[in-house]
Amino acid sequence: MEALKQVECWPCAHAAVALVSATGVEASHGEPERPFAWASVSKLATAVCVLAAVEERLVGLDDPAGPAGSSVRHLLAHASGLPFEGKAPIAAPGQRRIYSNGGFELLGALLAAAAGMPFAAYFEAVWGFPLAGSPASGVEAPLGRLVEVASELLAPVRISTRALGEATRVQFPGLGGVLPGFGRFEPNDFGLGFELRDAKAPHWTGARNSASSFGHFGASGTFLWVDPGAGIALACLTDREFGDWAKDAWPALSDAVLAEWEGRCRGAGRPRA
Numbered sequence: 001m002e003a004l005k006q007v008e009c010w011p012c013a014h015a016a017v018a019l020v021s022a023t024g025v026e027a028s029h030g031e032p033e034r035p036f037a038w039a040s041v042s043k044l045a046t047a048v049c050v051l052a053a054v055e056e057r058l059v060g061l062d063d064p065a066g067p068a069g070s071s072v073r074h075l076l077a078h079a080s081g082l083p084f085e086g087k088a089p090i091a092a093p094g095q096r097r098i099y100s101n102g103g104f105e106l107l108g109a110l111l112a113a114a115a116g117m118p119f120a121a122y123f124e125a126v127w128g129f130p131l132a133g134s135p136a137s138g139v140e141a142p143l144g145r146l147v148e149v150a151s152e153l154l155a156p157v158r159i160s161t162r163a164l165g166e167a168t169r170v171q172f173p174g175l176g177g178v179l180p181g182f183g184r185f186e187p188n189d190f191g192l193g194f195e196l197r198d199a200k201a202p203h204w205t206g207a208r209n210s211a212s213s214f215g216h217f218g219a220s221g222t223f224l225w226v227d228p229g230a231g232i233a234l235a236c237l238t239d240r241e242f243g244d245w246a247k248d249a250w251p252a253l254s255d256a257v258l259a260e261w262e263g264r265c266r267g268a269g270r271p272r273a
Helices: 002-009 039-055 072-076 101-115 119-127 143-154 161-167 244-267
Strands: 015-021 024-030 177-179 183-185 214-218 222-227 232-238
Touching: 002 015, 002 024, 002 244, 015 143, 015 244, 024 143, 039 072, 039 101, 039 119, 039 143, 039 161, 039 214, 039 222, 072 101, 101 119, 119 143, 143 222, 143 232, 222 244, 232 244
Parallel strands: none
Antiparallel strands: 015 024, 015 232, 177 183, 214 222, 222 232
16 A cells, blocks of 8 residues: 555654455555554553453442542543542542543453452453553553554454444544644544544544544554444554654645545455445
8 A cells, every 4th residue: 555655754763554454455555563552542552451351340430449439431521530640639520530650550440349350460361462651651562562552443252233333423522622732622522542633623543534433542652443334443652752743744644545446446346334
């Protein structure tokens, strides 16, 4: 796929990118064997672990967790009132969308207690690859592992389709808040660990991405989006810290990939998902 070659012009020394459909990798470019720090893209894999634990009945989405009045659902949806870092709330649960690494660390501790094992052990049991640090940002792994996450979010096997549907539905509708790096949105919609594109603009996905797109990006220059409308996911790892370069480069890549994919589908007589 020609569009993926755009990463060669990005201001990073190393990059790896893959287009994924429900049947597997459609195209890739870059350095697939190189480990990259995923940063907050790790939250997608952690969220799947929590959802798997819910389906195992180790924890419940509405179990108390975090600040008084908060639940597992609040923590996953960045609606617990916890700040970006730390354990002291700065708002009441369900009142504001405050992006919180601390909330995901609490989820890891809660699941560890419920499962009777370190969260990293539970994570590796679910995914088959290790968590090197925090549940919020600790994955360091090559592109193939991110492709596994993309595949799970296109055609789940670790969790049920029902669970994925719930996880990609807006939780606590109407909450406003700041999407790091892009400013304040009213509303700033999140599902259960997944950032939802909806009508946000500007956004790190492309203008061609459907409103149903969901995923996450990371401060290490990484992202994964899934577009149910197109039936594909785009996984990207780099060694360049997120900044203004990404605000231009990521949407341009996303739009080029979607345009090329749509053209390929038309040529093959294959409808979009």
